[in-house]
Amino acid sequence: MNFVRGYALPRLVQWAVVIFVGATVTFLIPRLLPTDPVEQTLNRVSATSVTDPRAVESFRNALKDLYGLQGTPLEQYLNFWSRLVRGDLGPSLGAFPTPVTQIIRDGLPWTIGLLGTTLVLSWFLGLVLGTLAAYYGNRRWSHVLSGVLVTLYPIPYFILALVLVMVFAYYIPLFPLVGGASGQASLSPAYIGSIIGHSFLPAVSLVLGGTAFRFIIARSLASGVISSDHVTYAELAGLPRRRIVFAYIMRNSLLPQVTDLALALGALFEGALITEFVFSYPGIGYRLYTAILQSDFNMIMGVTFFSIVGIATAALFIDLLYPLVDPRVRYR
Amino acid sequence: MIRDVNVSTPAVESLPSTEVLAERQRQNLLLFTVGRDLFRFSGAFRLGAVLLLCLLGMAALSLVAPYAADARRVVPNDRPPSLQFLLGTTALGQDVFWLTTFAIRNSLFVATVAVLISRTIAVLNGSFSGYVGGAVDRVLSSITDTFIVIPRLPLLILISFMVRGSLNLVALAILIGLLDWAFPSKRYRAQVLSLREEEFTQTATFAGMGTFKIILREHLPFLIPFLMADAVSGFLFAIGIEITLSILGLSDLSMPTIGTMIYWSNYYQVLLAKHLWWIGAPLVSSVLLVVSLYLLSTSLGTYLDPRTRLKSLAVRGAG
Numbered sequence: 001m002n003f004v005r006g007y008a009l010p011r012l013v014q015w016a017v018v019i020f021v022g023a024t025v026t027f028l029i030p031r032l033l034p035t036d037p038v039e040q041t042l043n044r045v046s047a048t049s050v051t052d053p054r055a056v057e058s059f060r061n062a063l064k065d066l067y068g069l070q071g072t073p074l075e076q077y078l079n080f081w082s083r084l085v086r087g088d089l090g091p092s093l094g095a096f097p098t099p100v101t102q103i104i105r106d107g108l109p110w111t112i113g114l115l116g117t118t119l120v121l122s123w124f125l126g127l128v129l130g131t132l133a134a135y136y137g138n139r140r141w142s143h144v145l146s147g148v149l150v151t152l153y154p155i156p157y158f159i160l161a162l163v164l165v166m167v168f169a170y171y172i173p174l175f176p177l178v179g180g181a182s183g184q185a186s187l188s189p190a191y192i193g194s195i196i197g198h199s200f201l202p203a204v205s206l207v208l209g210g211t212a213f214r215f216i217i218a219r220s221l222a223s224g225v226i227s228s229d230h231v232t233y234a235e236l237a238g239l240p241r242r243r244i245v246f247a248y249i250m251r252n253s254l255l256p257q258v259t260d261l262a263l264a265l266g267a268l269f270e271g272a273l274i275t276e277f278v279f280s281y282p283g284i285g286y287r288l289y290t291a292i293l294q295s296d297f298n299m300i301m302g303v304t305f306f307s308i309v310g311i312a313t314a315a316l317f318i319d320l321l322y323p324l325v326d327p328r329v330r331y332r
Numbered sequence: 333m334i335r336d337v338n339v340s341t342p343a344v345e346s347l348p349s350t351e352v353l354a355e356r357q358r359q360n361l362l363l364f365t366v367g368r369d370l371f372r373f374s375g376a377f378r379l380g381a382v383l384l385l386c387l388l389g390m391a392a393l394s395l396v397a398p399y400a401a402d403a404r405r406v407v408p409n410d411r412p413p414s415l416q417f418l419l420g421t422t423a424l425g426q427d428v429f430w431l432t433t434f435a436i437r438n439s440l441f442v443a444t445v446a447v448l449i450s451r452t453i454a455v456l457n458g459s460f461s462g463y464v465g466g467a468v469d470r471v472l473s474s475i476t477d478t479f480i481v482i483p484r485l486p487l488l489i490l491i492s493f494m495v496r497g498s499l500n501l502v503a504l505a506i507l508i509g510l511l512d513w514a515f516p517s518k519r520y521r522a523q524v525l526s527l528r529e530e531e532f533t534q535t536a537t538f539a540g541m542g543t544f545k546i547i548l549r550e551h552l553p554f555l556i557p558f559l560m561a562d563a564v565s566g567f568l569f570a571i572g573i574e575i576t577l578s579i580l581g582l583s584d585l586s587m588p589t590i591g592t593m594i595y596w597s598n599y600y601q602v603l604l605a606k607h608l609w610w611i612g613a614p615l616v617s618s619v620l621l622v623v624s625l626y627l628l629s630t631s632l633g634t635y636l637d638p639r640t641r642l643k644s645l646a647v648r649g650a651g
Contacts (some may be wrong), residue, residue, distance in 0.1 A: 156572030
């Protein structure tokens with residue numbers, strides 16, 4: 001009971017606040033900015049075809065209805081919420097009348113697959129490599145590894161992904177340039193193989209960036225633990241190296257890394273969006289990119305709101321699972 | 333709180349005495365020595381400083397460029413690098429070398445303004461929330477926590493999509509700055525929380541200093557080392573976001589920045605045409621820029637961290 005009141009409840013409230021603020025911000029931005037999506041769409045349509053004024057007027061009303069711009073601001077806001085609660089983000093304007101939620105649902109497995117795999121891989125790799133590099137700080141390989149990852153870390157995702165595409169899909173065509181898979185969707189080995197082949201390069205770009213970040217933190221955390229007494233004692237006792245590194249050093253630097261995971265999730269999600277544009281990988285990020293190209297306002301708004309909800313919920317899950325790793329939270 | 337500032341005691345406001353001046357001089361000297369020591373003993377700092385100076389030199393060269401920043405069709409199209417055109421020319425008739433000088437300058441400008449805005453908000457929010465505590469802290473902290481979780485890129489895309497065309501460099505910088513204060517706020521708050529317990533804070537409170545004055549005069553100097561390292565991560569974020577928005581075609585595409593250079597080179601399909609000099613210049617300069625900034629920040633961080641200094645002393649003693 002104490003755990004629920006002291007730990008879980010504040011986090012649930014925080015989650016609700018994030019959703020509320022996110023929805024309100026996505027509601028306010030289009031209404032506060034000087035540009036009017038209705039007029040923009042009308043201009044685009046009337047630029048290509050000649051229409052009589054009455055048709056334009058009825059089209060304007062239809063568009064206003066579509067964007068939820070009818071009525072007073074308060075009515076609009078309440079209407080906006082009632083649609084959100086029903087899971088209705090409006091129709092996509094680029095692929096009319098497919099609902100935005102449908103498009104997001106189609107893209108979601110790709111993004112979650114890519115993000116989940118790379119998150120786990122980069123977290124694990126960064127943690128192990130960082131701890132090892134800190135423990136064997138004087139070895140040559142440790143210096144080389146640190147040098148490479150420290151150089152990679154600050155490079156913007158877009159540049160990293162672009163260079164990978166240039167080198168490994170364009171000049172040395174080892175990997176396919178675009179798409180998520182080729183052939184008919186099935187559980188056959190050929191199709192699964194093509195999924196792996198297509199997602200290999202996007203995943204590598206994300207894993208490189210994520211590992212570099214995790215590596216730097218793991219290295220500095222581990223070097224703090226190495227200088228503590230219990231490690232010195234373990235070394236004097238002649239315990240096996242592997243046990244010292246994994247059970248004595250890594251175990252103790254694990255906690256901050258788990259806390260960090262919820263916060264790093266947002267950054268990794270942004271990385272995944274960028275990676276998908278660059279590799280034309282059919283997840284949410286790529287659909288967002290097509291929406292920008294097609295000036296599909298509803299879709300952009302839908303993806304924005306959805307990513308706020310998705311990231312907040314994922315962060316909540318990590319927070320609620322945290323007591324499994326850190327017993328101190330449970331017994332407080 | 334505003335009243336506190338107005339009642340600032342005149343005694344403290346008096347002209348700087350000779351002792352104060354001497355103290356300032358000593359601090360300036362200290363900064364200089366730190367820089368010199370770092371340059372002498374840290375390879376990473378040396379490399380970072382030299383690279384950054386080269387890039388700043390490039391940016392400064394844009395002031396004497398023979399062409400205007402947004403000039404097109406001023407040189408022959410699509411020439412490879414030569415003595416006349418050091419880095420070749422673009423399909424739009426621009427000289428890549430001079431274009432790059434403008435791009436570095438503009439990207440640095442955007443990043444600098446963004447960092448100034450975001451770190452001002454972060455320092456004020458973090459230290460105010462940490463120093464005052466109580467209900468104010470709870471409210472400010474939960475606002476900060478809310479903004480940490482919200483993913484910024486989709487929000488930025490939504491905003492810049494809505495104002496497409498009218499998003500100039502200053503507006504872009506302000507936008508980036510307004511979205512990057514949440515995470516650093518938390519760190520400044522943590523630092524001020526520990527500073528608040530120090531004795532000099534109590535002395536200042538008893539001497540009648542107001543909240544703002546204590547934060548700015550007494551606590552800020554302690555935050556500066558961290559601020560310097562943190563500002564670099566703000567730079568990295570701003571440069572990365574500028575590149576991302578530009579490549580998506582959402583920023584002011586007529587102004588040369590590192591991002592818009594990549595956008596136009598992609599638009600004219602340099603990869604197919606094998607005109608690598610056009611896309612290579614912004615790619616290389618962006619990588620050099622972020623790596624040099626990062627090297628400076630980590631070497632400074634290592635230098636300022638007493639633990640690593642003790643460690644290096646021990647190594648030197650043993651050797």
